[in-house]
Amino acid sequence: MKLIIAIIKPDRLEAVKQELYKADVNLITVNEVLGHGRQMGVAEVYRGVREMGNLLRKIRLEIAVNEGFVEPTINAIIKGAQTGNIGDGKIFVLDLVECIRIRTEERGGEAIG
Amino acid sequence: MKKLLMGLLLLFLFIAVAGTAFAAEPPKNDTGDTAWLLISTALVMLMTPGLAFFYGGMVGRKNVLGILMQCFIILCVVSVQWILFGYSLSFAPGKGFWGSLEWAGLRGVGFAPYADYAATIPHQLFMVFQMMFAIITPALIIGAFAERMKFSAFLVFMVLWSTFVYDPVCHWVWGVGGWLKDLGALDFAGGTVVHINAGIAALMTAVFIGKRRGSTQKAILPHNLPFTILGTALLWFGWFGFNAGSSLGANEIAVNAFVVTNTAAAAAGLSWALLDWAFHEKPTVLGTATGAVAGLVAITPAAGFVSALSAIIIGIFVSIFCYMAVTIIKPRFGYDDALDVFGVHCIGGIWGALATGLFASKAVNPAGANGLFFGNPKQFVVQLIAVAVTLAYSFVVSLIIYKLIDVVMKVRVKEKDEVMGLDLTQHHENAYTILE
Numbered sequence: 001m002k003l004i005i006a007i008i009k010p011d012r013l014e015a016v017k018q019e020l021y022k023a024d025v026n027l028i029t030v031n032e033v034l035g036h037g038r039q040m041g042v043a044e045v046y047r048g049v050r051e052m053g054n055l056l057r058k059i060r061l062e063i064a065v066n067e068g069f070v071e072p073t074i075n076a077i078i079k080g081a082q083t084g085n086i087g088d089g090k091i092f093v094l095d096l097v098e099c100i101r102i103r104t105e106e107r108g109g110e111a112i113g
Numbered sequence: 114m115k116k117l118l119m120g121l122l123l124l125f126l127f128i129a130v131a132g133t134a135f136a137a138e139p140p141k142n143d144t145g146d147t148a149w150l151l152i153s154t155a156l157v158m159l160m161t162p163g164l165a166f167f168y169g170g171m172v173g174r175k176n177v178l179g180i181l182m183q184c185f186i187i188l189c190v191v192s193v194q195w196i197l198f199g200y201s202l203s204f205a206p207g208k209g210f211w212g213s214l215e216w217a218g219l220r221g222v223g224f225a226p227y228a229d230y231a232a233t234i235p236h237q238l239f240m241v242f243q244m245m246f247a248i249i250t251p252a253l254i255i256g257a258f259a260e261r262m263k264f265s266a267f268l269v270f271m272v273l274w275s276t277f278v279y280d281p282v283c284h285w286v287w288g289v290g291g292w293l294k295d296l297g298a299l300d301f302a303g304g305t306v307v308h309i310n311a312g313i314a315a316l317m318t319a320v321f322i323g324k325r326r327g328s329t330q331k332a333i334l335p336h337n338l339p340f341t342i343l344g345t346a347l348l349w350f351g352w353f354g355f356n357a358g359s360s361l362g363a364n365e366i367a368v369n370a371f372v373v374t375n376t377a378a379a380a381a382g383l384s385w386a387l388l389d390w391a392f393h394e395k396p397t398v399l400g401t402a403t404g405a406v407a408g409l410v411a412i413t414p415a416a417g418f419v420s421a422l423s424a425i426i427i428g429i430f431v432s433i434f435c436y437m438a439v440t441i442i443k444p445r446f447g448y449d450d451a452l453d454v455f456g457v458h459c460i461g462g463i464w465g466a467l468a469t470g471l472f473a474s475k476a477v478n479p480a481g482a483n484g485l486f487f488g489n490p491k492q493f494v495v496q497l498i499a500v501a502v503t504l505a506y507s508f509v510v511s512l513i514i515y516k517l518i519d520v521v522m523k524v525r526v527k528e529k530d531e532v533m534g535l536d537l538t539q540h541h542e543n544a545y546t547i548l549e
Contacts, residue, residue, distance in 0.1 A: 011532045014331045034547055042533070045541040056533075057175075057547070085529075 001096035001112060002070050006061040007035065007089040008081040013059050016080030023076040025069060027112075031060040037087065058089065064096055066109045140226040143233035149363035150234050150242055156354025157245035161188050161252050163347025167406070168256050170340030171399075171452050173333055175534025176260045177340075177544045183267060187252045190268065191275055195244040202280040204230065204243065206289035210281055229289045231361040242358060243283075250279055250307045256452030257315035258322045258524075260333070261531050264539040266524045273514045274314065278507050282310050286499065298499035299473060299481060299492065301370070302359035304414025304465040305503045312459020313504050314511035316450060321515055322524055324449035326531050333451075338398055345402040349378055352409045356416040366478055370416035373424035374409065380428025381408025388436045403457060407435040410461035415469040418481040423472035430468075431461050463500055470496030 008016060013030070020028065034055035044051040065073050074091055082088055101111040165184035169177045191199065198217045205212035206229070216222050219240065227236040251271045285291040286298060286306050293305075300306060325333060335341060356374040360367035385404025386396040411431035412424055419427070438456035450456060470493035473484035483489035518524055525531075530538035537543060 009532070011327060014327065018330075032547065042537050043541055044537070044543060055548075 001099060001109060002065055002067070003094045003096045004061075004063045004065060004070070004073055004077075005092040005094065006063075006077045006081070007033070007058050007091075008061065008077070009083070009087060009089060010057050010059050012081040012083070012088075016061070016077055019076035019080040020063075020073065023069075023072040025063060025065065025073050025076065027063065029062040031062075033058050033060045037090070056087070064099055064112050066112055140228045140232045142224070142226060142235055143362070146231075146233040146362040146364075147235065147238060149367065150231075150238050150358060150361065153354035153358025154238070154242045154245055156351045157242070157249065157358065158188075158351075160245070160348055160351035160355065161185075161249050163344050163351055164249065164252055164255075165344070166340045167344025167348060167402075168259065168341075168452050170337040170342075170344060171256075171335040172259050173534070174336035174545055175536055177336060177536065178540055178542055179264070179535030180255060180259060182264070182540060183255045184252050186268065187255075187271055188248050190272060191248045191251065192244060194272065194275055195240075195247050199247055199275060199280055200240050200243065202276065203247070203283040204240075204288050207284070208290040208292070210284075212284050212288050212290070233362055239361070242361075246303055246307060246355075247275060247279055247283070250303075250311050251275055253308070253311035253454055253458055254315045254318060256454040257319040257450045259451040260325050260535065261322060261525055262318075263522070263524060263526045264535070266518050266522050269518050269522070270514060270524070273518075274511060277514060278310065278314065278510050279306075282306055282503055282506065285502075293499050293502065296498065297482065297492070297495050299418060299469050299496065300414045300466065300499065301417035301469070302356045302413045304410075304462045304469070305499050308410050308413060308458040308462030309466065309500060309503045310507045312455050312457075312462055313507045315454035316448065316459065317508055317511045318515060319450040319455065320448045321512070321519075324447075325451060326528065328449055335399065341399060342402055345405055348406060349375075349409060352378070352413075356413060360417060366417050366480075369420075369477055372421050373416050373419055374412050376421045376424040377412035377428035377431075378405045378408040380425045381405060381411065381432045384408075384429045384432035385436060388432060392440075403435070403439075403453070404432040407431045407457050407461040410458055411465035411468065413462070414465045415472060418469055418473035418478050418484075420472075420474060420477055423468075423474075427465065427468045427472065431464050434464050435460050459504075463504075466496050466500050467493070470494075 035058050036056055063073055070093065077091055098107065099111045100107050161184050165181045169180040172180055196219060198214060200222070201214050201216035202211040205216040207213040219237070222236050222240055224235040224237060226232050226234060227239065231239045251274055283306050285293040286300050287294060352374055353371055357367040357371040360370055382401045382405035385407070386401040389400040390396045408428040408431055411427050415427060435457050438460040439453050443450060443456060469484065471484045471486050473481055473492060474487045475481060475483050482492050485493040515524065526535065526538065
């Protein structure tokens with residue numbers, strides 16, 4: 001089992017969702033987050049007070065999958081989120097120790113799908 | 114010598130006194146009318162910020178400041194334009210394309226009434242009342258190209274549109290010597306001048322600026338509907354000044370306009386809610402607010418000429434027509450009129466102008482005319498001409514202005530800026546913070 005965490009541009013969320021549906025991945029958790037990587041954010045000015053390097057809005061996806069779904073999920077995220085521009089985001093893949101469905105108390109691979 | 118001077122002085126005095134006694138009574142300001150028009154002017158002013166919230170609630174949260182700023186800057190820009198030359202082009206007497214530049218910089222526009230427009234209030238008060246109409250009309254167009262127009266191009270567009278579209282059309286319908294006025298077209302508070310005029314220009318901009326990015330894959334959802342309801346309430350409130358103020362006095366016609374304005378808004382809001390319920394399972398808040406605004410639009414040209422029962426019919430039908438425009442016609446043709454300016458203001462305005470030709474009654478306003486349902490089919494034809502002329506003129510000239518600006522400075526923001534939102538890219542500000 002893996003936990004896939006992806007940071008993407010907010011306006012790519014819809015495209016990523018569509019790609020994930022095509023890859024049969026239907027269970028995702030979405031967060032709105034702030035951040036910046038190598039590129040700096042944009043300037044903001046309030047009554048002449050200038051704020052540089054502010055954080056940009058990003059979307060953070062969490063998807064728990066069984067082994068067979070890892071590559072399809074990664075490919076779907078790339079397909080939906082890639083624009084080729086700076087700031088497209090990152091995908092992190094983590095080992096997932098356990099997964100429990102609260103309703104049925106099922107555990108492991110059964111509980112993920 | 115002394116006696117001769119005395120005699121001459123007495124003679125002059127006599128002539129002066131006799132002269133004033135025999136000259137026609139000059140029009141005098143009425144304090145009641147003046148008070149009501151001062152209040153009405155302030156009410157209409159509030160409509161533009163009201164509109165800003167009405168629209169601002171409907172856009173994405175990365176573009177809300179962009180909308181508020183566009184409405185607010187029009188308030189600033191057109192206020193100045195109107196004083197410098199806008200009022201003169203619109204209202205100075207003249208039979209031409211515009212009035213004239215005779216009243217530029219308010220030369221000769223003083224505190225004495227100008228009887229051809231309003232015989233009982235100061236001329237300057239009439240001027241500033243009309244200024245508020247000149248401000249909200251271009252502001253209405255904002256909803257069509259929301260979330261994707263460059264601020265600099267927007268400013269140039271609005272100055273040119275006010276001068277070359279609003280001012281001439283205003284002159285034709287309301288100015289002394291205006292040819293649509295002489296034709297007998299009835300437009301109590303601005304159905305053609307304000308709503309059809311802005312509504313058709315809105316359609317043009319929506320078509321030529323193109324769809325919002327991503328709007329075809331997924332509907333762009335309103336970010337704050339309570340703002341939209343707040344805006345609707347402010348519009349409804351301000352509209353009492355817009356319509357009842359257009360009687361230009363604290364009189365019976367003002368009361369009639371007040372009553373029918375409220376009635377049409379209510380009937381239309383209710384009617385839209387029921388349509389939503391019937392066709393989309395639940396009555397929606399946005400639908401009810403939209404209906405109320407459509408009702409206010411439709412009653413605008415008719416407010417001084419129709420009865421309260423006619424207002425209910427006008428209100429019920431405007432929601433039916435606008436509902437069809439927004440839910441059937443727009444998807445069919447695929448233009449992205451982001452906040453339905455064409456669907457509500459143009460369609461509602463056309464219905465209002467034609468309904469005036471149907472329901473107008475001399476029993477309500479002896480200075481008006483009878484409509485088709487009161488035995489005068491000619492009025493309906495005149496209304497039709499005024500609507501057609503406004504539609505054609507506004508569409509063509511708005512398009513020319515738009516294309517000129519697009520060639521010089523590109524109207525639409527860069528894709529990167531549209532993705533990031535107008536608030537940050539056009540104004541370097543954020544409306545909401547996620548973290549402190």
